[in-house]
Amino acid sequence: MANGERALDxxxxxxxxxxxxxxxxxxxxxxxxxxxxxxxxxxYDRANYVASLGLWNKFRASFLATIDLQSGQRALDVCAGTNAVGIAMLRKQPDLKVCAMDRSAAMQEVGRxxxxxxxxxxxxVIGDVHKLPFPDNHFDVVTLQWASRHLRIMDVSREIRRVLKPGGYFYHCDMLRPGSKLVERAYYAYLRVSLSVTAVLxxxxxxxxxxxxxFIDALSLFYSAEELSQLLxxxxxxxxxxxxxxxxxxGFHKAMKP
Structure with missing residues (x-):
């Protein structure tokens, strides 16, 4: 698969x-x-903490630090999983109106x-995030984290832009394909080991x-930080x-709907 994916870059x-x-x-x-x-x-959250060698909460805090919130805003958390980001946003701004959307009812039940x-x-809301069931220009903030590799991210980002209000921001966080081939090889080698270990634990x-x-193949065919910026x-x-x-x-991305 490696030769084919390089041709895509x-x-x-x-x-x-x-x-x-x-x-x-x-x-x-x-x-x-x-x-x-x-x-x-x-x-899910405990496994990610182990797989990241205890850095998972730091990653989340770094992502949250990029998100600007104001009183009374309406926020949509796409691929919300166990609501970790939605909960963190509410801790930061308790009067937010937060809606979570995910395809997994099981993850959302834990999040609830x-x-x-x-x-x-x-x-x-449980459903396919490629078609967001919300009106145009509805949200001030939309977040998406740790899921883009499993999506047609171009279609989802287009839908997110549709439901954002003009001047609203899209905040994205995910594992990306490193720009350095050396870092990339080391990254995938570590992931193979950590996935195996967490599966056993x-x-x-x-x-x-x-x-x-x-999970490795999907990441190897995903975007680098710069490529994702270009896509947005x-x-x-x-x-x-x-x-x-x-x-x-x-990588963390921040992008505004004009």
Whole structure:
């Protein structure tokens, strides 16, 4: 797969590249990921903490530091998972109106319990984030984290732009493909080990264990921080900025709807 993915680095238009990603991964996206997240929901945050060698909370705090919030704003958390980002935003600005959307009812049930434990209410919508069931110009802030590799990110980013108010901001966080090939090779080698270790520690089910190769392949065919910035500009976002950690392994993006 490596030779093919290198040819994509700038050789294909974004939409063509998205077509290639979907063709390769559609079966996993549509048939397997629901089962994976249903399996991992109960230990998702703990597994990420272990796999990141204890840096998971730091990554989240770094992402939250990029998000500007104001009293009374309406925020949408896309691919909200266990509501970690929605809860963190409410801690920062308690009068936000937060809506979470995710395809996994199991992840959202965990997220509902975590939010209620802190006295927060987060509206939950279960569905396909490629088609957001919200009106145009509706949200002040939209966040998306740790999920873009499993999506047609161009289509989702276009939908996010539609539901944002003019002047509203899209905040994105995910594992990215590092710009350095040396860092990239070391990254994938570590991920292979950490995925195997966490699968054993948390007794992952068969579906989750069988997706280990997919998680590496999906990342290797994803975008670098600069490529993702270019994609957002291509979709009409303005004031696009990015920040990377660990040599480009993780990236944060901020982009405004004009």
């Amino acid at each position: 700038g050789a294909l238009h974004f939409s063509d590249r998205e077509d290639v990603r979907e063709k390769l991964f559609k079966r996993v996206w549509t048939q397997e990921l629901n089962d994976v997240f249903a399996d991992v929901a109960k230990y 319990q975590l939010a209620e434990r802190e006295g927060f209410r987060i509206e939950s 948390f007794q992952s089910g068969a579906t989750a264990r069988n997706c280990k190769k997919y 500009r291509h979709l009409g976002y303005e004031n696009v900025s990015s920040k990377t950690l660990l040599g480009g392994m993780i």
